[in-house]
Amino acid sequence: MTSEVRLENSAKAVILDRxxxxxxxxxxRKMGLGVWYSLxxxxxxxxxxxxxxxxxxCREEIGAEVTPGRLLFVREYIHSRHELAGTGRDQHKVEFYFLAELGTEISADYVADESVSDEGQQGLCWCSLANLHDLNIFPTGLRQLGNTLNADDAETYWGDTY
Incomplete structure (x- = not known):
């Protein structure tokens, strides 16, 4: 018996400050990831x-208005092919990563409303692009975000590789 898996789109914000x-x-605390990060x-x-x-x-998760900019890259995520297969929700997502500008300031003590935020979301942080490789970040390809942003020939379709 096969379970039906929905294909869903997701929009992600790459918000930079220098x-x-x-x-x-x-x-x-459920899947053994500990502390982890995402856009x-x-x-x-x-x-x-x-x-x-x-x-x-972004309004829900960071409590701020953003203005979407250019599309940077697209990534697919097929849950059954990754390290967390068999845990959590089986999914197939197509993620669209946009450069985005903050339209309002963010508060350092902002806490997302639990009714709309993701489970386990604890807060926000600004991380140096040079230090992304040290983080437990998903997708793991984001560890190379600095290189991606600075390359004229950066890959725009990441597929399901990260």
Whole structure:
């Protein structure tokens, strides 16, 4: 018997402040990840553009308005092919990563509303692009974000490799 897996889109924000990127910090106690990091953003709702999804998700997760910029890259994530296969929700996502500008300041003590934030989300942090390789960050390809942003020939389709 096969279970039906939905294909879903997700919009993610790459928000920069000079040589730093804004990250969400999580604490996972279910799948053994411990502390981990990700970019703000999330699932697109039916009838919503990717840019509208990005704005809504950032409002929910970081408590700030953003203005979406150019599309940087696209990544697929097929859960059953990665290290967490067999845990959590089986999913197949297509993630669209946009450069985004903060339209309002973020508060250092912002705590996301539990009714709309992701489970385990603990806070926000600015991380140096040079130090991303030291973090437990998902997707792991983001460890090379500084190189991606500075390369004229950077790959725009990441596939399901990270």
């Amino acid at each position: 040589d730093k990127v804004l990250l969400l910090r999580y604490l996972d 703000p953003g999330g699932r697109q709702r039916f009838g919503e553009t990717l840019e509208e999804a990005l704005v809504r998700e």
